[in-house]
Amino acid sequence: MEAEDVQFFVDDRKHPNFIPIPPAGGKEDCPECYCCRQTVRACARTWEEMLLGKEGEMGIKHYLRVGVAVGLGCGLEALLVSSKARYHTDLSLYWTCVTGTFDLLKLPEVAKYVSGGGRLKANQEMKKRFPNLFLSKEEALEEMVKGLGKRPLIVALSYPWHAKDHPDPTGTTAKRLTEDKAMGSSIKAMKFLRAGHEEGGRLSSNKREKRDGEKDEETWMEEYFQKQDATILPEKTAFYPLLFQDFLSLPQWPRTSEEDKRFKKGLSLLSCLYGNASSHVLFLRCTEVPAELEGVTNKTPYHEKGWTNFETRVSAVKKRGHTVQLGPLPQSWVPLPMSPPAFQTLLEKTRQKKKSKKGDPEDPDLFVVKFTNGRTDRQLVCELYRTFILDTQVKGQRSINMLNKYRIDTKEKGETVGEYFRWIGEQPECAVEEVVLRDCYLTDASLPPLVAGLCALSTMRKLDLYGNEFGPPSLASLKPLHQLEELNLGNDFDDKEGEYAYCPEVRALREALPGSCQLIGTGGRVIKADRAPGPLKYYGDCEKCKCVIM
Numbered sequence: 203m204e205a206e207d208v209q210f211f212v213d214d215r216k217h218p219n220f221i222p223i224p225p226a227g228g229k230e231d232c233p234e235c236y237c238c239r240q241t242v243r244a245c246a247r248t249w250e251e252m253l254l255g256k257e258g259e260m261g262i263k264h265y266l267r268v269g270v271a272v273g274l275g276c277g278l279e280a281l282l283v284s285s286k287a288r289y290h291t292d293l294s295l296y297w298t299c300v301t302g303t304f305d306l307l308k309l310p311e312v313a314k315y316v317s318g319g320g321r322l323k324a325n326q327e328m329k330k331r332f333p334n335l336f337l338s339k340e341e342a343l344e345e346m347v348k349g350l351g352k353r354p355l356i357v358a359l360s361y362p363w364h365a366k367d368h369p370d371p372t373g374t375t376a377k378r379l380t381e382d383k384a385m386g387s388s389i390k391a392m393k394f395l396r397a398g399h400e401e402g403g404r405l406s407s408n409k410r411e412k413r414d415g416e417k418d419e420e421t422w423m424e425e426y427f428q429k430q431d432a433t434i435l436p437e438k439t440a441f442y443p444l445l446f447q448d449f450l451s452l453p454q455w456p457r458t459s460e461e462d463k464r465f466k467k468g469l470s471l472l473s474c475l476y477g478n479a480s481s482h483v484l485f486l487r488c489t490e491v492p493a494e495l496e497g498v499t500n501k502t503p504y505h506e507k508g509w510t511n512f513e514t515r516v517s518a519v520k521k522r523g524h525t526v527q528l529g530p531l532p533q534s535w536v537p538l539p540m541s542p543p544a545f546q547t548l549l550e551k552t553r554q555k556k557k558s559k560k561g562d563p564e565d566p567d568l569f570v571v572k573f574t575n576g577r578t579d580r581q582l583v584c585e586l587y588r589t590f591i592l593d594t595q596v597k598g599q600r601s602i603n604m605l606n607k608y609r610i611d612t613k614e615k616g617e618t619v620g621e622y623f624r625w626i627g628e629q630p631e632c633a634v635e636e637v638v639l640r641d642c643y644l645t646d647a648s649l650p651p652l653v654a655g656l657c658a659l660s661t662m663r664k665l666d667l668y669g670n671e672f673g674p675p676s677l678a679s680l681k682p683l684h685q686l687e688e689l690n691l692g693n694d695f696d697d698k699e700g701e702y703a704y705c706p707e708v709r710a711l712r713e714a715l716p717g718s719c720q721l722i723g724t725g726g727r728v729i730k731a732d733r734a735p736g737p738l739k740y741y742g743d744c745e746k747c748k749c750v751i752m
Contacts, residue, residue, distance in 0.1 A: 218266045218267065218268050218277070218293075219266070219267035219268075220264040220265075220266065220267075220274070220347035221264060221265055221266070221267050221271075222263060222264055223242055223243050223246060223262075223263060223264060223265055224243070226243065233265070233271035234271065235265070235271065235272055235273035235276055236270040236271060236272045236276075237272055237273065237276035237277070237280065238273060238276055240273070242265035242271060242272075242273045242274075245265070245273030245274075245275060245276060246262035246263075246265070246273060246274065246275065248275070249262055249273065249274070249275030249276075250262055252275075253275070253300060253301060253302070253339065254339060254340075261339070261340050261343055262274050262275065262343060263343075263347075264347045265277075266278075274343075274347075278293060278294075278296075278297040278300075279297070281293060281294055281297065282294050282297055282298070282301075282471075282474075285592075285593045285597050285598070286593055286594065286597060286598055286599075288474050289473070289474055289477055289478055289479060289519070289590075289593065289594050290478070290479050290480060291478075291480050292350075292353065292356055292478065292480045292482045292483050293346055294474055294478070295356055295446075295474070295475060295478065295483065296342045296343075296345065296346035297346070298468075298471055298474075299337060299339065299342040300339050300342045300343055300346075302339070302464065303464060303467050303468050303471060304446065304451045304452050304464070304468040304471070305325065305329070305336050305337070305450065305451045305452075306336070306337040306342070306356065306444040306445065306446060306451065307335050307336055307337065307444065307445040307446075307447070307450055307451070308334075308335060308336070308337060308435070308442075308443075308444060308445075309357060309379075309380070309394070309395060309398070309443035309444060309445040310394045310395055310397055310398030310442070310443065311334060311335045311398060311427070312335060312376075312379075312380060312398070312445060313380035313395050313398035313399050313402060314398040314399070314401045314402035314405060315332065315335060315402065315423065315427065316373070316376045316377065316380055316402065317380070317398070317399045317401075317402025317403055317405070317406065318402040318403075318405035318406045318409070318423060318426075319406050319409050319419075319420075319423075320332075320420050320423055321373060321376075321419075321420060322370060322373075322376050322449065322450060324449060324450075324453075324454035325449065325450055325451060325452055325453050325454055326453055326454065326461070328450055331417075331420075331424050331427075332423070332424065332427035333427065333428065333429050334427040334428060334429055335427055335450075337444055338429075341435060345435075345439060348439070350481075350482060351440060352438070352439070352440050353439070353440065353482055354439050354440070354441065354442040354443065354444045354482075355385075355388060355391050355441045355442065355443050355444065355482055355483075355484055356443075356444050356446065356478075356482060356483045356484065357379075357384070357385075357443050357444065357445050357446065357484045357486050358446050358475050358476050358478070358483060358484065358485050358486065358513075358517075359375075359379055359445060359446060359447045359448075359486050359488060360476060360485065360486065360487045360488070360510055360513040360514060360517070361375050361379075361447075361487075361488040361489070361504070361510070362489070362491055362500070362502065362503070362504045362507045362510055363500055363507075363574065364491060364492070364497070364498045364499070364500055365497060365498060365499045365500050366499065366500060366574060368449075369448075369449045370449070371497035371498065372492055372495045372496075372497055372498060374490060374492045374495070375488055375490070378488050378490060378528050378529070379445070379447075379486060379488060379528075380395060380398070380399065381395075381528075382395065382396065383526070383528060384486055384488075384526060384528060385443060385484075385526070386484060386523070386524075386525075386526040387523065388441050388443075388484070390440060390441035390442075391441045391442070391443045394436075394441070394442050394443060395443060405423070405426060408422065409422065410422050443484075446475055451468070452464070452465050452468045452469075453465045469582065469586075470586070472512075472513070472586065473512075473516045473586055473587075473589070473590040476512075476513045476516050476517050477516035477517060477519050477520075477590055477594065478520075479519050479520055479521075481521075481524060483520075483524070484524055484525075484526060485513075485517040485520055485524060485525045485526070486526050486528070487504075487510075487513075487514060487517075487525065487526065487527050487528065487529075488528045488529055489503070489504035489505075489527075489528070489529035489530060489531055490528065490529035490530070491503055491504070500574075502572050504529070504531065505531060505532060505535040506570065506571055506572055507571070507572060507573075508549055508571050508572060508573040508579060508580060508583055509573070509579070509583065511537075511548070511549070511571055512583045512586065512587055514537045515537050515539070515540065515545070515587065516587065516590050518537060518539060518607065518608075519594060522606075522607070536608075536609070536615065538608055538610070538615055538618050538619055538622075539604075539608075539618075539619060539622045540618060540621075540622055541591075541621045541622045541624070541625035541626075542584065542587055542588035542591055542625065543625065544618065544621055544622070544625075545584065545587050545588075546584045548570075548571060549569075549571050549580055549583065549584060550569070550580070551569065551570045551571065552568050552569055552570065553567070553568060553569070553570060591625075591626070592629065592631070595626055595634075596626055596629045596631050596632050596634075597631050598631075598633070599632075599633065599634055600633060600634065600635050600636065601634070601635065601636040601637075601638070602626075602634055602636070602637050602638070603638040604637075604638060604639050604640075604642055605638050605639075605640045605641060606640065606641040606642070607642070608642050608643075609642070609643045610639075610642045610643060610644055610648050610652065611643040611644070611645050611647075611648055611671070612645075612647060612648055613647040613648055613651060615648055616644070616647065616648030616649060616650070616651040616652040617651040617652075619652050619655065620651045620652040620653070620654050620655030620656070621655055622655065623637070623652070623655035623656050623658065623659060624654075624655035624657075624658040625658075626658075626659065627655075627656075627657075627658025627659040627660065628658055632659065632660075632661065633661050634659050634661055634662055635661055635662060635663045635664065636662070636663065636664040636665075636666075637656065637659065637662055637664070637665050637666070638666045639652075639665070639666060639667055639670070640666055640667070640668045640669050640670075640692075641668070641669040641670070642670060643670065643671055644667065644670035644671060644672050645670075645671050645672050645676075646672050646673055646675045646676040647676075648672075649667075649670075649672045649676040649679055650676055650679035653679045653680055653682075653683065654679070656683065657682050657683065659685070660685055661685070662683075662685055662686065663685065663686060663687040663688065664686070664687065664688045664689075664690075665683065665686055665688070665689050665690070666690045666692075667689070667690060667691055667692060668690050668691070668692030669692055670692070673695065674695050674705050674706075674707035674708065675707070677691075677695070677707040677708065677710070677711045678707065678710065678711070680711055680715075681710075681711060681714035681715070683715070684715070684716055686715065686716075686719045687718060687719055687720065688719065688720045688722065689715065689719060689720070689721050689722065690722040691708075691721065691722060691723055691729075692722070692723070692724065693723060693724055694708070694723035694724045694727065694729070695707065695708050695723075704729065708723075708729065712729055712730070
């Protein structure tokens with residue numbers, strides 16, 4: 203597929219047309235797949251053999267119409283390897299489930315299991331003993347072809363591991379993620395979750411002691427989560443919550459060579475999960491670390507963990523309503539967007555000057571941000587973050603919108619975000635034309651260092667600063683932005699001496715910017731300047747009230 207075809211997936215308001223494949227021998231012609239040049243029916247068969255490993259009734263029953271006819275497998279595979287579109291749709295996550303890269307779990311069934319007294323175990327064991335907790339490939343195929351508003355809600359859980367061998371030895375995280383609050387404002391998801399809890403409560407009445415020869419205390423539960431007794435997904439699955447949790451969704455150690463390939467590929471796609479901008483992907487941040495409980499041997503807080511730092515920073519692309527916070531976070535920890543070099547510096551920052559020598563085991567207490575497997579994961583996370591920023595903020599990106607996402611109210615925060623923009627502007631692929639910084643609490647202290655970074659965006663034509671807190675003293679920092687065609691200050695900064703007179707700083711800014719640059723003030727008024735000296739004049743009501751400096 204061409205890049206523009208893949209981009210069809212980007213807009214949440216649009217979604218590809220999933221067309222039923224015409225029956226064999228029917229009157230309707232079967233179209234040809236644009237990618238593999240087989241009929242879409244033959245294309246489906248090819249993908250079924252690769253993914254489902256079976257013949258008979260077709261599991262893939264649809265093809266895609268994205269301007270051209272494309273087999274579902276070819277189209278979704280093209281989406282998954284795209285540099286941008288995969289971050290904007292939940293379809294990429296369903297496809298990773300279909301291809302077996304990672305697993306999604308039915309969260310109401312997890313709630314039933316936990317309420318019944320079950321303790322979560324590693325991916326391989328849970329799939330073997332409690333398979334109905336997992337969304338099958340066939341179920342994933344069935345759900346993904348529904349319209350966006352009719353599909354389930356995917357919950358991406360970000361949390362700190364509480365011990366090296368088990369992330370949740372006390373069951374604290376499991377209980378939190380199955381609470382109503384974990385679903386944010388989604389009433390439908392809450393109802394599904396409550397039903398799972400109620401069923402688990404009834405199930406717990408069957409609980410019994412472990413018998414001789416049984417594996418553990420959960421053996422009695424196995425019969426209730428087998429495929430032959432599977433609870434079929436409800437007919438209407440809109441906002442039915444599906445869960446990604448690394449311990450349950452990715453193969454854990456020890457792994458076979460095939461499982462290791464799956465694990466590594468799954469890690470490479472984590473930014474596609476946590477940084478997915480779709481409204482049907484919820485970022486659930488659970489920060490609680492019950493350090494006082496027995497079994498909790500890793501007491502490092504959420505904000506000092508390497509992987510959770512990464513997960514939170516890539517999730518910043520999401521709208522606020524699509525992120526749910528459970529548990530405490532220090533007010534001083536502000537996950538602002540960082541340039542990849544700055545993020546790497548953060549991960550490599552140490553508490554003391556002397557680092558361990560090459561070949562020595564890494565001392566986890568040496569680093570401010572910790573990894574359980576620091577020697578390999580630290581560099582991997584840096585590379586994943588760099589790729590994510592390139593894919594989502596640089597390649598093919600025309601607009602960067604930070605509307606009310608961050609509180610950039612100090613010099614240090616302005617420097618951090620300024621360095622972020624500078625790095626983006628220095629990339630050869632950068633083509634950003636518009637930056638929106640509305641309602642970001644920019645002040646006289648934070649605006650100048652941020653604007654210094656914006657100067658590197660040579661292709662930027664529009665800058666929106668409406669609704670911030672800076673005043674005339676910092677306007678001079680905007681003078682070097684000669685590439686602009688429109689600058690929205692959102693404020694006239696009127697001089698107290700005259701009703702329609704602009705303060706000297708606004709006059710100076712208007713004179714410094716190119717005459718072709720529109721300077722927008724209060725209420726969308728255009729601030730103009732005639733370079734010849736003369737009196738101030740005010741032109742009354744018109745389509746856009748204009749205060750003109752003559």
